Amino acid sequence: MDKRIQELDVLRVLAMFFVITYHFGYEYAVAGLPCFNLFGTTVNFTFGNIAVTIFIALSGGLLYKRYGVLGCNQGESPLKTFYLKRAKAIYPPFWIVNLYIPFTMLRHYIADGNAFFLGHPLSILLTPIGFDGYFKVFGVDTYVFCGDWFVGAIVLLYLLYPLLACCYRKRPATTLIVLAVLYGLQFMLPERYDEVFNSYPVTLAFKFCIGFVLVENLERFRDWRIALASALVLAGLTFVDIPGRVNADTLGTVAAFALFAVVFYAAPYLLRFGLARGAVQKLAALSYCVFLIQHMGIVWAQIAFVGVFEKMGWDFTAWNVAALLACTLVFIIIAAWILKRVSDWSVDRISKFLSCKA
Numbered sequence: 262m263d264k265r266i267q268e269l270d271v272l273r274v275l276a277m278f279f280v281i282t283y284h285f286g287y288e289y290a291v292a293g294l295p296c297f298n299l300f301g302t303t304v305n306f307t308f309g310n311i312a313v314t315i316f317i318a319l320s321g322g323l324l325y326k327r328y329g330v331l332g333c334n335q336g337e338s339p340l341k342t343f344y345l346k347r348a349k350a351i352y353p354p355f356w357i358v359n360l361y362i363p364f365t366m367l368r369h370y371i372a373d374g375n376a377f378f379l380g381h382p383l384s385i386l387l388t389p390i391g392f393d394g395y396f397k398v399f400g401v402d403t404y405v406f407c408g409d410w411f412v413g414a415i416v417l418l419y420l421l422y423p424l425l426a427c428c429y430r431k432r433p434a435t436t437l438i439v440l441a442v443l444y445g446l447q448f449m450l451p452e453r454y455d456e457v458f459n460s461y462p463v464t465l466a467f468k469f470c471i472g473f474v475l476v477e478n479l480e481r482f483r484d485w486r487i488a489l490a491s492a493l494v495l496a497g498l499t500f501v502d503i504p505g506r507v508n509a510d511t512l513g514t515v516a517a518f519a520l521f522a523v524v525f526y527a528a529p530y531l532l533r534f535g536l537a538r539g540a541v542q543k544l545a546a547l548s549y550c551v552f553l554i555q556h557m558g559i560v561w562a563q564i565a566f567v568g569v570f571e572k573m574g575w576d577f578t579a580w581n582v583a584a585l586l587a588c589t590l591v592f593i594i595i596a597a598w599i600l601k602r603v604s605d606w607s608v609d610r611i612s613k614f615l616s617c618k619a
Contacts, residue, residue: 263466266479267542268524269319269323269476270541271318271525271528271532272525272528273315273319273529273548274544274545275315276311277552277613279312280438280555281303281313281551281555281589282308283308283309284309285298285559286298286302287301287309289563289582292567293579295582296582303498304501305499305502305508305512306512306513306516307513310459310513313459314514316411316548317414317415317472318469318475318521319472320418321425321473322472322473322474323475323476325421325426325472325477326476326477327421329426330341330427330430331343331427334540335366343423344419347538350549351412351415352391352603353608354550354553354604355391355407357600357603357607358408359389359406361406365484373424378385378479379402379403380404384396387401388403388404388406389610391416392413392416392417393406393413394408394409394410394411395417396413396437398460399457407556408553409556410460412553417462417465428578429473433473437471440470443463443465443467444464447464448461452506455509456509459510459511473596475518482525483525484572491518491520491521491522492519492523494519495516495519495523496513498512498515498516503544511599536594546601547601548600550600551593551597554597554600558589558593559589562585562592565599
């Protein structure tokens with residue numbers, strides 16, 4: 262296996278931080294609590310969009326670096342092995358967290374006789390395969406509990422990976438142009454669909470394939486001139502309001518890749534410090550589990566904080582809410598670490614059991 266690229270771990274940790282701060286700010290704003298707009302939204306994009314875009318591009322680029330083309334040529338890694346490894350990485354922690362759902366259904370059945378309280382009974386079938394959150398984005402009532410829509414999006418991209426990688430290997434420019442054109446054609450849809458623009462399969466596939474390009478050309482991002490130009494683009498998109506529908510997803514995507522270039526260039530300076538390097542390695546390993554639990558972790562922590570503040574007679578201010586953000590970050594990381602440990606232990610035990618049976 263190729264040597265781990267630590268600069269990409271820095272990007273993964275940064276994106277993980279952005280998705281937490283974005284959802285934290287959103288939930289506290291909805292609750293009417295004062296909160297600094299710290300890595301939340303800008304005039305053109307949200308940091309939630311940046312986080313997801315970076316994760317998707319990293320997933321695509323690292324898969325392409327590791328596996329290349331699957332199924333197009335003889336001698337390549339078999340599809341079965343690829344899909345088994347992806348399923349092993351995605352589903353165990355996802356299923357563990359979603360054990361909450363049957364207990365909730367049982368509680369509702371005992372309380373009011375209605376186990377299927379969140380929608381049609383058949384929609385529960387979307388949960389084991391990870392598409393409950395993804396379908397909910399498009400208006401389907403589901404029993405989504407964790408992972409939001411990201412799990413279904415990444416599963417969809419893994420299913421499409423062999424086709425996308427094959428097309429890209431044979432015709433890289435053509436593949437990207439076709440995806441870019443299809444991406445642009447989505448703006449012909451009514452404006453009311455803009456809020457789910459970043460969830461469309463074409464949008465996801467386009468960002469996924471751009472990841473192929475980025476990881477293939479990482480050495481180019483060590484040029485200070487590219488980093489400087491990217492920093493200027495990022496600053497401009499952050500502070501200069503650009504009207505029009507392109508801020509539905511496009512400007513956030515450009516900002517994400519500009520940030521990618523800046524952080525990749527600056528990361529080696531951070532990684533010179535042993536403490537920082539160790540922290541990045543440990544946090545990067547938790548990134549997927551953090552994605553799974555961060556939103557519900559924020560909500561549960563908020564409920565606890567509100568209860569404590571009401572009991573103590575304290576008022577919420579932007580400054581003490583910033584301190585609560587730090588507490589929430591610690592809580593989420595600890596919970597993600599526990600989830601990963603339980604998931605890894607479960608997978609190891611099941612693998613040993615199956616090996617003995619074989």
